[in-house]
Amino acid sequence: MAQRITIDPLTRIEGHLRIDVEVAGGKVVNAWSSTQMWRGIEVILKGRDPRDAWAFTQRICGVCTTVHAIASVRAVENALGMEIPLNAQYVRNIILCAHGIHDHMVHFYHLSALDWVDIISALKADPKKTAELAQTISDWEGNSVTYFKSIKEKLQKFVERGQIGPFTNGYWGHPQMKLPPEVNLLAVAHYLTALDYQFNADKVVAILGGKNPHIQTVIVGGVGLAINPDNEATLNMERLDYIRELLLRVKEYTQKVYLNDVIAIGCLYKDWFKIGRGVTNYLAVPDLPLDTKGTKFDLPGGTIFNGDLSTYHPIKSFNDPYFRDNITETVAHSWYKDTGPRHPWQGETIPNYTDFDPNGKYSWAKAPRFKGEPMQVGPLAQVLMGIASKHEPTMKWVNYAIEKAKTLGVNLTVNDLHSTMGRHLARAIRAAVLADLALKHLDLLEKNIAKGDLEIWNEVKFPRREIKGFGFHEAPRGTLSHWVVIERGKIKNYQCVVPSTWNVSPRDEKGKKGPYEASLIDNPIVDPEKPLEVLRTIHSFDPCIACAVHVLDSKGKEIKRVKVL
Known part of the structure; x- marks a missing residue:
């Protein structure tokens, strides 16, 4: 049965964007891209x-x-x-x-x-294995066991205090989040270093x-x-x-x-x-x-x-x-x-x-x-x-x-x-x-x-x-x-x-x-309560506008509104 979902906002920087999509059979079948400013x-x-x-x-x-x-x-x-x-x-x-x-x-x-990294999963990672993995990908000198261990400890303290700030509304545990804990820890560490x-x-x-x-x-x-x-x-x-x-x-x-x-x-x-x-x-x-x-x-x-x-x-x-x-x-x-x-x-x-x-x-x-x-x-x-x-x-x-x-x-x-x-x-x-x-x-x-x-x-x-x-x-x-x-x-x-x-x-x-509208056609949506897949495709363009995404049924009725990171 078709469902309508509103995601607001979709981007993580400035502006106002609304995207309406129709979903049938677990896939997007139509889309409208609308800037709201x-x-x-x-x-x-x-x-x-x-x-x-x-x-x-x-x-x-x-x-x-x-x-x-x-x-x-x-x-x-x-x-x-x-x-x-x-x-x-x-x-x-x-x-x-x-x-x-x-x-x-x-x-x-x-x-x-x-959209791809589950930071909560990173708490299950073995820092030694993360370092070994990182060193097979790159010879960057920052990929040490000590560094990844310190990041995991810092992340653990944030989570225990409920102070994960901008990560609060993430779709952690989503079935489309498939990275092993060690890769998630690597990504979280590099997220911080990239700053x-x-x-x-x-x-x-x-x-x-x-x-x-x-x-x-x-x-x-x-x-x-x-x-x-x-x-x-x-x-x-x-x-x-x-x-x-x-x-x-x-x-x-x-x-x-x-x-x-x-x-x-x-x-x-x-x-x-x-x-x-x-x-x-x-x-x-x-x-x-x-x-x-x-x-x-x-x-x-x-x-x-x-x-x-x-x-x-x-x-x-x-x-x-x-x-x-x-x-x-x-x-x-x-x-x-x-x-x-x-x-x-x-x-x-x-x-x-x-x-x-x-x-x-x-x-x-x-x-x-x-x-x-x-x-x-x-x-x-x-x-x-x-x-x-x-x-x-x-x-x-x-x-x-x-x-x-x-x-x-x-x-x-x-x-x-x-x-x-x-x-x-x-x-x-x-x-x-x-x-x-x-x-x-x-x-x-x-x-x-x-x-x-x-x-x-x-x-x-x-x-x-x-x-x-x-x-x-x-x-x-x-x-x-x-x-x-x-x-x-x-x-x-x-x-x-x-x-x-x-x-x-x-x-x-x-x-x-x-391009936004066309790229969403046939995108899968595994969980209509958490339409992460729509975010992934729109974010891949690096849109410089805050946005809302609407998933519509054939009658255009709103079923659910979901706030996302």
């Missing part, structure tokens, strides 16, 4: 100086601040046809790499791992960005960060050496612990490489520019349709017409006064709330489309672009993951990445790639400074005529783009097409589901 930044920006937009757009999110700053300044620079000094490109790239690693690490350990290592990445962002989370140095024309190797008040060699030390720590933890933990847990939940496939059209943009014009990059971008890597079409520059001309947003099922679909430069943001109607309008999110198709964005999309383009840094860590999985008795293929667990593995692979590239770009920065080049900014001048620009960035959650129309030096129109909008998008005018 209007953003409105686009309206606030009208009439303002384009050079100030980066400061406002960072406030779209309290987590993804850096990414909006970079997309915003790139949009204005694109409108002006500007080139950016190499030093500024490298500084920006290091910031973006560090931010990306921090974000990926936090997502797995602190926002998603608890320190992600902070090292954040320090890099703060040093180069002026502060964190709302960075101050990424500005239109370059960076507001003076460089002088011999001046204590500027970015000098002492600070660069400290940044290198921080990045080396983060690299070690990312590649020896984070990636290996995801591989190990993925192998123990190998059936989840067959669940949550959904939309297999992918979009990623190139990033980490290597020149002043934005025509050469260290990360590939492009499109792939129907999961077929042979359809790979690269995006080659910051001004590529293939990206510029093929994006539209529709509001057929969104709470706005518009018909659409519209290109972002012609986009409107006129709110018109009419309550939730599964057959009509049911979300504040618009529905972005590329060439008329829904696209999945995120680390999986970029890793697939890397495989399709034979990107050496990506292939290095994809092959590592496949070989490591073999040692654990699981044969993975690229096709397995189109899944709930595949998204987690792709994110960890991307973090490993970023860890390498962060240090590469630090080397490039130091070499360029050694040549005597200290340039950080080019002057900005606005014409009186109307100009248009777009800027993109491959953010931790996927493709982010800002679109600006400028007239007489003021913002005439501004639209943000963000990663979570691509993935959370409601149906379009043709009835095509967005």
